Amino acid sequence: MTGTAARTAxxxxxxxxxxxxxxxxxxxxVFHSWSAQAELDPMVVTAAEGCHVRDGAGRRLLDFSSxxxxxxxxxxxPRVVAAVREQAARxxxxxxxxxxxxxxxxxxxxxxxxxxxxxxxxxxxxxxxxVEYAVRMARLHTGRHKVLSQYRSYHGxxxxxxxxxxxxxRWPNDQGASGTVHFFGPFPYRSPFHSASPEEETGRALAHLxxxxxxxxxxxxxxxxxxPVPGTAGVMxxxxxxxxxxxxxxxxxGIVFVADEVMTGFGRTGRWFAVDHDGVVPxxxxxxxxxxxxxxxxGGVVLGGRIAATFGHRPFPGGLTYSGHPLATAAAxxxxxxxxxxxxxxxxxxxxxxxxxxxxxxxxxxxxxxxxVRGMGVFWAVELVADRRTKEPLAPxxxxxxxxxxxxxxxxxxGLLPFVSQHRVHAVPPCxxxxxxxxxxxxxxxxxxxxxDRHVA
Numbered sequence: 001m002t003g004t005a006a007r008t009a010x011x012x013x014x015x016x017x018x019x020x021x022x023x024x025x026x027x028x029x030v031f032h033s034w035s036a037q038a039e040l041d042p043m044v045v046t047a048a049e050g051c052h053v054r055d056g057a058g059r060r061l062l063d064f065s066s067x068x069x070x071x072x073x074x075x076x077x078p079r080v081v082a083a084v085r086e087q088a089a090r091x092x093x094x095x096x097x098x099x100x101x102x103x104x105x106x107x108x109x110x111x112x113x114x115x116x117x118x119x120x121x122x123x124x125x126x127x128x129x130x131v132e133y134a135v136r137m138a139r140l141h142t143g144r145h146k147v148l149s150q151y152r153s154y155h156g157x158x159x160x161x162x163x164x165x166x167x168x169x170r171w172p173n174d175q176g177a178s179g180t181v182h183f184f185g186p187f188p189y190r191s192p193f194h195s196a197s198p199e200e201e202t203g204r205a206l207a208h209l210x211x212x213x214x215x216x217x218x219x220x221x222x223x224x225x226x227x228p229v230p231g232t233a234g235v236m237x238x239x240x241x242x243x244x245x246x247x248x249x250x251x252x253x254g255i256v257f258v259a260d261e262v263m264t265g266f267g268r269t270g271r272w273f274a275v276d277h278d279g280v281v282p283x284x285x286x287x288x289x290x291x292x293x294x295x296x297x298x299g300g301v302v303l304g305g306r307i308a309a310t311f312g313h314r315p316f317p318g319g320l321t322y323s324g325h326p327l328a329t330a331a332a333x334x335x336x337x338x339x340x341x342x343x344x345x346x347x348x349x350x351x352x353x354x355x356x357x358x359x360x361x362x363x364x365x366x367x368x369x370x371x372x373v374r375g376m377g378v379f380w381a382v383e384l385v386a387d388r389r390t391k392e393p394l395a396p397x398x399x400x401x402x403x404x405x406x407x408x409x410x411x412x413x414x415g416l417l418p419f420v421s422q423h424r425v426h427a428v429p430p431c432x433x434x435x436x437x438x439x440x441x442x443x444x445x446x447x448x449x450x451x452x453d454r455h456v457a
Contacts, residue, residue, distance in 0.1 A: 012041065012056065019044045019056030033157070034169065043412075048075035051433045053417060061412065064429050064441045065419035069231060069263050069379075070289035073335055073344060074430040080295050083334030087327050096123075096323040103324035106332040110291070110302060113272045113336070116281030117304040122316075123324035127262030127288035128156025130299040131225065133318055134284045135160050137303065138223035138256035140317075141310045146216060147178075148209075148255075149225045150185035152233035155260055164225050167233050168398030183212045185226070187236050189372040189383065190391065198239035206245040218253035223284075228274035231263035232421050235374060235381035235428075243280045250283075256307070258284045262299065266290030267339060267431040270349030270377030277376070283307060290431075292335045298328035339431075348377040348431035351438050356380050356427055359442035369394065369452035380427040382445070387457045393423035394455060403455040410448040416441060 015023060023044050032040055044056030051074055053063050066072065073080060087102055094100050103123065111119040122137075124130045135147055149155065153166040162170055163178035184192040186205040193204035213221060228243060230236045250257040259282035264274035268290055271277055275285070284307065288299030322328075339345055352375065360380055364370040371385035371393075384394040384404070395401035404420060411418045411425075419426040429441060 012044075014057035015044060016046075016056060016058065019046055022046075023056060050074045050076070051430050051437050059415070061415050061417040062429075062437060062441050062444065063417045064427055064445075065417050066378075066428050066430050067294065068289070069268065069419065069426075069428045070294035072267050072290035072348075072431045073293045073338055074432040077293065077335070077338060077432075079338045080293065080331050080334045083330045084295060084327055087330035091326050093322075094326055096319060096321070100324070100326050100329075102326045102330040102333060106324075106329035106336075109333060109336045110287070110300070114285060114302045115273060115275055118281070118285055118302040119305070120303050120308050122301045122303070123320075123329070124288075124299040124301070125297045125320060125322055125325075125328075126156075126299040127260075127286065128158040128161045128299075129320065130262060130286035130288055130301050131155045131161040131164060131258075131260060132158050134258045134260075134286050134301045135164065135223060135225065136318055137284060137301065137307055137310075137316075138258060141307050142222045142254065142256060144220055144222040145179040146221045147180050147223045147225055148212065148216070148221060149180060149182055150227075150230065151182050152185060152187065152236065153227055153230050153260075154232045155225060155227075156262075171398075181212065181216055183209055185230070185236070186238050186242050187234070188239060189236075189374070199241075202239045202241045202245065205242060206249070209246065210249055213249060213253060213255075218255070221253065221255050223256040223258050224250055225258040225260055227260045227262075227264065228278075228280075229264050229269060229376070229379065231379075232426075234383070234421075234424060235379055235426060237269075237374060237376055240278075243275065243278045247280050247282075256283045258282060258286065260286050262286055262288045263290075264379065266335070267345040267348045268377055268379045268428075270345065270352055272345055290335075292328060292331035293430075295331045295335075296325065296328035297322075298325070298332055342432075344431045347433075351429075351433055351435065352377040352380070355435055355438040356442065359439065360427060360445075363442070363446055363449060366446070367449045367453055368456045369449060375427070378427075378429055378431050378433065382425045382427065384423050384425065384452050386455055392457075394452060395423040397422065403452060406451045407448055410451045411444065414444045414447055416444040416448065418445070 047054045107121040149164045151166040155161045155164045162173045163180045186201045195201035265287045285302040360373045364373050372383040386392045395404045
């Protein structure tokens with residue numbers, strides 16, 4: 001339970017002594033991201049296994065958030081834990097200029113899974129750095145500076161990545177000097193193009209992008225950076241033909257197409273990568289999160305021979321002390337092997353098709369607060385509205401509301417840990433979730449949505 005009603009002078013009620021000490025030290029010394037520090041009341045997590053976590057009071061919650069949509073193989077997967085342990089006993093760390101077996105094997109596996117001819121990996125410590133370096137590669141490869149990206153997108157919190165981002169987290173960080181230009185992507189439920197069908201949305205969105213390219217000057221644009229399925233901005237699968245159309249525009253103008261698969265990669269959408277649904281091959285592909293379920297921080301950029309050749313006899317100006325860290329890459333090897341052996345990607349597709357999709361759509365029929373349901377695999381969003389007719393969101397763009405705070409509290413009180421973003425609840429459990437747990441999650445959300453329904457006009 002969260003909120004002031006559940007708090008004492010030293011934190012939330014019911015905490016064990018160990019959890020209370022952790023809470024007090026956190027509030028005294030930890031500076032949290034994306035938060036007003038004095039208004040925080042964070043949940044203590046003491047343990048996790050599979051698709052569940054335990055809070056500081058010992059309560060077991062079904063993790064429908066995958067934390068930050070990254071624990072694709074679930075919590076404490078024994079093969080990944082064992083791989084990190086074994087690697088630590090063998091070689092904890094090594095500088096990136098040296099070869100290490102874990103990094104080499106991780107790169108081989110990632111290249112094997114990547115689409116088309118993308119067969120080389122530049123490792124980073126996370127997704128934001130991956131986007132930073134992908135943009136740097138594109139700029140150096142083309143000799144151009146501008147980068148196009150969508151509104152309703154998130155690409156990371158570092159200097160370039162936050163400017164490429166299209167959501168409100170960019171606003172206080174945007175210095176307007178990074179050469180980034182934003183455009184509208186397709187979004188049938190709230191179409192910026194007043195489209196009446198998915199086909200019309202695709203055509204108008206591509207015409208809009210073509211116009212932005214023309215007005216900005218094709219010869220000035222280094223890259224188009226897209227999340228194949230925008231994540232925290234709302235889980236918006238593009239209508240058929242859109243990604244292929246972006247690929248064609250990029251090809252025609254010599255622009256590098258960067259697919260940001262940090263959130264969607266490694267099984268989240270029911271395929272290894274979201275671009276696989278459309279058969280589209282980007283020039284650069286960024287990844288992180290699901291590559292090793294976040295057990296040890298890892299990200300990277302996958303590139304093919306054409307862009308790699310730019311740096312064949314010209315040094316690439318970038319690097320990181322922990323690039324290809326052996327503990328992180330050992331975790332990646334174990335994660336990918338487990339996903340293959342246990343058919344985890346196929347399970348994500350199955351759960352989306354048979355449980356989450358039908359179950360969440362049924363919620364829309366029962367709850368007047370549900371305006372739209374969309375997604376694929378284990379990557380879904382339930383969009384909440386105060387008025388279905390006008391589509392007025394239950395929280396303002398870029399913000400939250402008492403209604404959403406009440407809904408979040410109701411979910412946790414029922415035993416569900418949701419991923420809540422603005423006026424949406426995202427159903428994004430681990431790719432390993434079974435049918436029974438997935439149905440339980442939908443049922444718990446069904447129960448909690450009665451709170452949102454009370455705020456419908």
